[in-house]
Amino acid sequence: MARAVTPRRKLFFTVAAWSIALLIFFPVLWTILTSFKTEVSAVASPPELLGADWTLENYSDVWARSDYPRFFLNSVIISIGSTLLGLAIAIPAAWSMAFVPGKKTKDLLMWMLSTKMMPSAAVLIPMYLIFQRTGLFDTRIGLVLALMLMNLPVIVWMLYTYFKEIPAEILEAARMDGASLLNEVLYVLTPMAIPGIASTMLLNIILAWNEAFWTITLTTVNAAPLSAFIASFSAPQGLFYAKLSAASTMAIAPILIMGWFGQKQLVRGLTFGAVK
Amino acid sequence: MTLTFRALLSACAVGALCSAAVAETTITVATVNNGDMVRMQGLMDDFYAKNPDIKVEWVTLEENVLRQNVTNDIATGGGQYDVVTIGTYEVPIWGKQGWLESLNDLPADYDIDDLLPPIRAGLTVDGNLLASPFYGESSFVNYRKDLAEKAGITIPDVPTWDDIKKAAAAMTDTEAGIYGICLRGKAGWGENMAILTTMANSYGARWFDENWKPQFDQPEWKAVMTDYVELLTKYGPPGASNNGYNENLTLSLQGKCAMRMDATVSASSLTDPKQSEFADKVGFALAPDMGLGKRANWLWAWSLAIPSSSDAKDASKAFINWATNKDYLALVASKEGWAAAPPGTRTSLYANPEYSALPFAKLTIDSINAADPTNPTVKPVPYVGVQFVAIPEFAGLATSVGEIFSAALAGQKTVDEALAEAQALSVEEMTAAGYIK
Numbered sequence: 001m002a003r004a005v006t007p008r009r010k011l012f013f014t015v016a017a018w019s020i021a022l023l024i025f026f027p028v029l030w031t032i033l034t035s036f037k038t039e040v041s042a043v044a045s046p047p048e049l050l051g052a053d054w055t056l057e058n059y060s061d062v063w064a065r066s067d068y069p070r071f072f073l074n075s076v077i078i079s080i081g082s083t084l085l086g087l088a089i090a091i092p093a094a095w096s097m098a099f100v101p102g103k104k105t106k107d108l109l110m111w112m113l114s115t116k117m118m119p120s121a122a123v124l125i126p127m128y129l130i131f132q133r134t135g136l137f138d139t140r141i142g143l144v145l146a147l148m149l150m151n152l153p154v155i156v157w158m159l160y161t162y163f164k165e166i167p168a169e170i171l172e173a174a175r176m177d178g179a180s181l182l183n184e185v186l187y188v189l190t191p192m193a194i195p196g197i198a199s200t201m202l203l204n205i206i207l208a209w210n211e212a213f214w215t216i217t218l219t220t221v222n223a224a225p226l227s228a229f230i231a232s233f234s235a236p237q238g239l240f241y242a243k244l245s246a247a248s249t250m251a252i253a254p255i256l257i258m259g260w261f262g263q264k265q266l267v268r269g270l271t272f273g274a275v276k
Numbered sequence: 277m278t279l280t281f282r283a284l285l286s287a288c289a290v291g292a293l294c295s296a297a298v299a300e301t302t303i304t305v306a307t308v309n310n311g312d313m314v315r316m317q318g319l320m321d322d323f324y325a326k327n328p329d330i331k332v333e334w335v336t337l338e339e340n341v342l343r344q345n346v347t348n349d350i351a352t353g354g355g356q357y358d359v360v361t362i363g364t365y366e367v368p369i370w371g372k373q374g375w376l377e378s379l380n381d382l383p384a385d386y387d388i389d390d391l392l393p394p395i396r397a398g399l400t401v402d403g404n405l406l407a408s409p410f411y412g413e414s415s416f417v418n419y420r421k422d423l424a425e426k427a428g429i430t431i432p433d434v435p436t437w438d439d440i441k442k443a444a445a446a447m448t449d450t451e452a453g454i455y456g457i458c459l460r461g462k463a464g465w466g467e468n469m470a471i472l473t474t475m476a477n478s479y480g481a482r483w484f485d486e487n488w489k490p491q492f493d494q495p496e497w498k499a500v501m502t503d504y505v506e507l508l509t510k511y512g513p514p515g516a517s518n519n520g521y522n523e524n525l526t527l528s529l530q531g532k533c534a535m536r537m538d539a540t541v542s543a544s545s546l547t548d549p550k551q552s553e554f555a556d557k558v559g560f561a562l563a564p565d566m567g568l569g570k571r572a573n574w575l576w577a578w579s580l581a582i583p584s585s586s587d588a589k590d591a592s593k594a595f596i597n598w599a600t601n602k603d604y605l606a607l608v609a610s611k612e613g614w615a616a617a618p619p620g621t622r623t624s625l626y627a628n629p630e631y632s633a634l635p636f637a638k639l640t641i642d643s644i645n646a647a648d649p650t651n652p653t654v655k656p657v658p659y660v661g662v663q664f665v666a667i668p669e670f671a672g673l674a675t676s677v678g679e680i681f682s683a684a685l686a687g688q689k690t691v692d693e694a695l696a697e698a699q700a701l702s703v704e705e706m707t708a709a710g711y712i713k
Contacts, residue, residue: 040551043526065317125348132354216341217348220304220356221333232336235309 028252034245035059042242058246066229068250075225075254077140078215079208082147083201086155089148091197094159095185099168109160112153120213131218140223143215147208154207155200162196163189195265202262209255226251301591302331303358306346308339308578312411312618313361315608316599322607323598330591346583350375355585358592362407364398364577364649368666371401377582377589378404379596386597390622392641395577398649398660407579408600411541412620414563414573414643415474418528418546419535421559423447423454431535433639437478437503437564437572440535444511447534456511458533459504462520463682465674470574470663471537472681473674476500478565478572480654483665483702488658488711490702492677492695501684501691508685517686528552537563537572540643543636544615560639562646568654574663575647577620620644669709676701 033049034042041052062068097105127146128137136142166189174188190197212227219228233240233247259266307313317334324330335357337345342361349356350370362370370376380403382388388396388405392412399407417440419431427446432439444456460471476482481496491497508516513527525542527533529552549555563573580599582592598604602624605617614631619640625631626641652662659665664674677698684694706712 040529043522044530065314125352128348128354129352132352137354138356216337217345220306220335224335228335228337231338231341233309234338234341240309 028256031245031252032249034242035249037242037245039240039242042245058242059250062233062243062246062250066232066247068229071224071226071229071251072254074140074143074223075209075227075251078143078147078223078225079205081140081144082151082208083204085144086148086152086204087197087201090152090155090159090200091190092185093156094163095189097156097160098163098166099171109157112156116153124217127214128217136218138219138221138223142218143223143225146214146218147211150211150214151204151207155204158200158203159193159196162193162200165196166192198262198265202259202266206255206259300329300331301588302333303586303588303591303595304333304335304356305359305361305580305595306335306337306342306357307361308342309336310578312578315612315616316410316604319604319607319611323595326598327591327594330594332595350583350585353585355583355587357583358586358588359580359582359595361410361578362581363579364395364575365661365664365666365671367399367407367579367581368401368660369668370581371404371406375584376406377584377586377592378406379408379582379593380405382408382593382597385603386601387624390602390624392621392623392644394575394644394647394649395621398575398577399579407577407581408596409577409579409621410600411618412575412577412644413539413541414575414620414640414647415471415538416540416543416563416573416639416643417535417537417561418543419443419559419561420447420531420554420557422554422557423534424559431559431561433560434562435564437566440537440564441503441507443535444507448511453532454534455513455527455532456534457507458513458519458524458527458536458538459508459516460520460524460538461508461512461517461682461685462523463517463675463678464520465664465671465678467520467678468682468685469674469678471572472500472504472678473663474563474572474574475504477570477653477662478563478568479503480566480568480570482653482655482657484657484659484706484711486656486658488706490699490706492699492702497695498691501681501695504681505685505691509687517682529554531557539576540636540640541619543640547635558635560636562639562643570652570654571643571646573643573647575644575649576663667711669705669711673702673705676705 033052035058036054036056037048038053038055038057041048044052097109131137131142131146136145170192171184171188174184179188209226212231215225215227216231219225230244230247230251233244235244313336320332323332343366346357346360346362348354350360367376380388386408391405391409395409395412396405399405399409417431417435424431424443424447427443429443429446431443435443440457446456448454448456460468462468473483476497479496479500481494481500482491484490513519513532519527521538521542524533524536524538525545528536528542528546531552531554543558543560545551546558547555552558563571565571580596582589582596586592600621602622605622605625608617609630614628615634617625617631619625619637626637631637647662649660649662652660659667661670664670680689680694680697680701683689684691689697703712
């Protein structure tokens with residue numbers, strides 16, 4: 001029997017949820033606030049909030065010093081490109097694993113996941129050399145391939161989980177009605193798995209957008225995305241905190257807004273199949 | 277038909293001529309994010325006016341990321357970068373690998389003999405200048421003159437460590453939030469180990485003997501660590517083991533550090549009334565010594581170099597000549613005043629009456645001249661470098677040792693324990709690297 005939700009319990013959980021949410025969001029909030037402070041105010045000890053000197057100068061400086069639109073465009077192309085390519089490969093793969101599993105399907109899934117456990121630095125030199133020798137270094141297509149390969153295990157796993165929730169009988173009925181394999185996947189399976197595919201897509205775009213190790217290592221000028229844009233304002237001695245915060249805010253704002261609008265879909269997708 | 281053919285031929289000829297006229301070389305410059313480099317990017321119109329056929333693309337990265345990316349590129353002969361910003365640590369190591377192009381043939385107006393001798397020595401390998409200094413720095417003492425006066429003490433321009441200890445004790449007023457001395461305590465080869473290595477040089481200690489045997493088990497290092505921990509524990513700010521360059525600079529700008537030993541490059545911030553309300557109360561002194569002939573000051577220069585893998589060496593040399601020439605210093609001065617000119621690279625800058633009138637100019641040049649990267653210690657050593665040892669293994673080893681010493685400062689282990697641990701670790705690393713047979 002479910003326990004009744006008393007107003008007191010409700011209040012407690014509401015306060016707890018808001019506190020945790022604020023705690024998680026606080027670093028982002030602090031970054032945004034710092035981006036509007038002067039450099040001196042940004043490093044003041046104790047930290048200043050109400051008495052800080054507010055300015056928009058950091059944004060104008062960052063804009064003047066960098067080619068933000070180029071970094072932004074690269075981020076959009078790389079994150080969306082790697083996601084679409086990943087989905088094109090992962091949907092058939094997840095279909096076969098979910099509906100026509102073989103003896104080694106589970107092992108294959110575990111192996112795919114295990115590749116995510118390998119530290120990126122372990123394959124730095126081979127990746128670097130491959131990219132240089134094949135002319136993929138500092139190209140958008142190179143990064144699309146790298147990020148697609150990196151996130152493919154996550155995409156396959158997520159889609160596999162969603163596809164498993166779809167009754168095989170529906171696909172069987174489509175086959176009996178004469179649907180080809182392509183039609184079955186395109187017109188029966190995909191529409192039913194739209195929430196799952198959408199949330200996978202959103203999550204993958206976020207992962208690709210935020211990736212910093214490979215996007216900084218494998219680019220110099222032409223394909224450098226917003227992660228490299230942020231890195232260009234970072235200094236080891238902590239100089240220019242305010243400008244670094246402005247650059248960070250400019251880099252995370254698009255993905256934050258996208259996540260905000262897509263959060264319903266994202267939560268729905270992520271909790272899909274959690275309760276039967 | 278003939279007319280069409282001729283028209284086409286003419287168009288091709290004009291096109292070829294035009295493309296030849298506008299053919300430009302693009303060079304990629306990898307740099308770090310600091311005030312002087314940012315200023316240079318803002319002055320590029322002058323470079324383009326003088327070199328219309330060269331286009332510069334910038335890749336600005338955090339120091340450690342830049343080091344890693346440039347190392348990958350040069351080691352694999354990638355040729356992604358035409359000009360790289362590197363420090364005095366990398367030059368001897370990369371130079372020995374043959375990774376850097378010699379700059380001995382820069383044009384006469386570069387005036388190679390005008391470079392400050394210690395800086396030039398740090399950037400030269402086997403007679404070849406392998407990097408051109410963009411700005412150079414040493415370390416010195418800055419202190420609040422009003423607090424020294426209030427405490428009834430005088431800090432000599434050329435102090436000893438005893439002078440520093442006495443001054444720190446006299447000026448500390450913890451109730452008022454004034455700390456007698458601020459030194460870097462945060463772990464890192466460029467953080468606490470920069471201070472501790474230079475302090476060690478002045479105490480007669482050294483990282484390795486002539487046979488690359490680590491020396492942390494020697495009495496000189498015990499004296500260094502004992503005094504360092506005692507100074508910061510008694511007279512330093514709370515949480516000193518977490519304070520690096522930036523934290524201590526902020527404390528100094530707020531007037532909370534009565535005294536600090538750190539980079540000369542921070543002098544322009546400390547004397548800037550826009551940044552500090554104590555700007556007119558700052559005094560400077562050379563880094564202290566123990567009367568053994570070596571002072572506790574370092575030597576560093578951010579410099580521009582050309583990787584041997586670059587395919588645009590001539591254009592890269594033209595850029596380096598512009599960015600590190602005497603004319604560039606005059607250009608900065610004409611736009612932002614002499615105080616903004618990149619310091620520590622050229623003798624002529626310090627001969628300039630306007631620049632030498634700045635309150636920190638003389639002590640900066642004296643500090644730089646007091647450092648000798650080829651002979652950094654009291655006892656003989658097999659390495660070059662003042663606050664570092666120019667071997668590839670040093671950055672990793674010194675960061676690990678820095679963590680041990682930072683823990684000692686935080687009170688998590690005794691000085692003896694920390695030194696024993698540092699010695700064991702260093703012997704292990706140096707044996708594994710093949711230095712100790």
